[in-house]
Amino acid sequence: MSSLADLRQLVRQRARFACEFCGVTETSTGGQLTLDHFRPKSKGGSDALSNLIYCCVRCNQYKQDYWPCEESALTIWNPSTEPANIHFFESENGTLLPRTKTGEFTIKRLRLNRPSLVAYRDKVRKQAEKSRLIEQYKTTVQLLEQVNRQLVNQVEEQQKLLEEQRNLLQFLLDSRD
DSSP, X not given: OOOHHHHHHHHHHHTTTBOTTTOOBHHHHTSOOEEEESSOGGGTOOOOGGGEXXXXXXXXXXXXXXXXXXXXXOOOOOTTTSOGGGTEEEOTTSOEEESSHHHHHHHHHHTTTOHHHHHHHHHHXXXXXXXXXXXXXXXXXXXXXXXXXXXXXXXXXHHHHHHHHHHHHHHHHHHHO
């Protein structure tokens, strides 16, 4: 059995050092996040890797020790077993919209559309778009530099051909005389 520190590190790596529920990173929060039991130990949960969630303090506080009491009760999305896009999608402004009842319940329970989170997701999306545009710009500049080098080579080749033509014409003129 792995130590709790080893499990914590595995969960952090799986989560890519971000809250598995809302996506805020260790960098954006200024430190490590919390380790939460998806199914609380008090309700039969274990220390299994699939039951451990890396999450921010807010998501952990809002989730509390929630576990459905009966089969028909609503469940929270488990980010360690399912991708987020099954249950919700992000709108253009950073607001999460539900695709499923689980997604709707998770958004409400964890308050995933709190203003600071919406602003964070919007900022992350804009930064990603900016990075994409910068990479596109760099690629365009590289292609333009390549085209420019090809044009320079063609001009040099044309100058050589023109010089050869002049020499040939001079030779023909000289041989006529």
